[in-house]
Amino acid sequence: MLGRVRRAKAARTFAVSIKGSPKVQTVRANARRSPAERKFNALVGDDAKTAKTLRRSTNMLFGLLPRQVLPGDLNFHQSYDLRMLIAIGYDSSMDIGSLDLRQLRQIAEICRAGGVTRAAHMLGISQPTLSKSIRRIEDQLGVPLFDVRGRSLVPNVLAHHIASRSAAILENVEKVGREVRAIASGHGAPLRIGVGAASRHLCDRIVLADLLKMSPHLRIEMHQDVVPNLMQRVRSSELDVVITSHRRDAAPRGLVSLAVLQDDVYFVARANHPLRGCRDADVPRFLEYPIASPGLYFDFQRALPTTLNDAQTRNATAYVCQDYSSIFDMVLASDSITYAPWFIIDRLCTPDNVVVLNAKMRLSYYSYIFVNEIAASSPFIRGSVEVIRRSIATAYEDGMRSAKTRRLEFGITDGYSASN
Secondary structure: HHHHHHHHHHHHHHHHHHOOOOOHHHHHHHHOOOOOHHHHHHHHHHHHHHHHHHHHHHHHHOOOOOOOOOOOOOOOHHHHHHHHHHHOOOOOOOHHHHHOOOHHHHHHHHHHOOOHHHHHHHHOOHHHHHHHHHHHHHHHOOOOEEEEEOOOOEOOOHHHHHHHHHHHHHHHHHHHHHHEEEEEEHOOOOEEEOOOOOOOOOOOHHHHHHHHOOOOOOOEEEEEEHHHHHHHHHHHHOEEEEEOOOOOOOOOOOEEEEEEEEEEEEEEEEOOOOOOOOOOOOOOHOOOOOEEEEEHHHHHHHHOOOOOHHHHHHHHHOOOOOOHHOOOOOHHHHHOOEEEEHHHHHHHHOOEEEEEOOOOOOEEEEEEEEEEOOOOOOHHHHHHHHHHHHHHHHHHHHOOOOOHHHHHHHHOOOOOOOOO
16 A cells, blocks of 8 residues: 555656656647647648648638538537648648549548448448558558548548549549440441542541441441532431531531541543643633533632633533542543542542643642531540541551652642641
């Protein structure tokens, strides 16, 4: 009994002797602080001015923010969690960008479920596995994300902050996944593609092969028509995608357009045509002969004389056909003249049977992909359009690598212009 009294008296004497010690006061103060406040102090260190500024800013922020912005009902003491959020910006050891999607999803699910057990069930993993993962995340970030209440882990403000900021990321990942699955599986109905006389040669076996790589079970319908009809059919959803020429300065209403390529248009006649070698021939001179074409290009219409006589009017539309093979047959069989983009001439003609008339007299061909605004919202249609555009552009660029030599064979010596 006497020994216990002596030990107690000695302990009181020792406590009084060290009561004024700054170190002991610091230890006792830290013991009364929350983990968030201890983290705050550790981050700002001995910089009293910074700590004071952060506390003032945080208290002001805590007073201005509407309550619904914050998760749960926070009291004044819990505002230390907000200070911790601000102080995180001073901590170079914390790297939120190092979290992967699985970890972000786990944090978000715990915040949504309110606890680890229910969140583990929703995620399809065991509760101990999720708890271990949470501890690894906290070690990785260097800050606590969850408070221990009894036998439960409750997400704190920082966990809710990460969950709210990652919600858009997770939603975008899910959206991308849905779009990829939709593109790969197709959309049930055939992909209906509309083409013109020239763009039919752009949508060749390379484009079709790339579409089937994207969606192996895809069914494709190819429709060829004149430009006004194609525009009407895609606008009314009779066609999903249209690839055709169009004016650069007149975007169709109600349609979404994507530029594919620009090519030079040349006038072509049979090799022994009377205008062969006529270097200064122009459109009025060409109109002295029948014109074979799929229809009047806008650039050709602008090059026409202001007024046409009866013979020129007849010759301007002497032979209209939507098949360039048939057009060139007419050119080889008569004195007819046609005009076509270079990629058509390159594919269907040889220098032995046709001649380019006045190579300096060039028009321009602009190819576009059109879809209506409703179809443009479909991931499958957007994916198909991008595959078609990329395939056409790649094939065109490959052809341009040998274009200079080929054009020299046709007597074209002043270069070419092309852009994708």
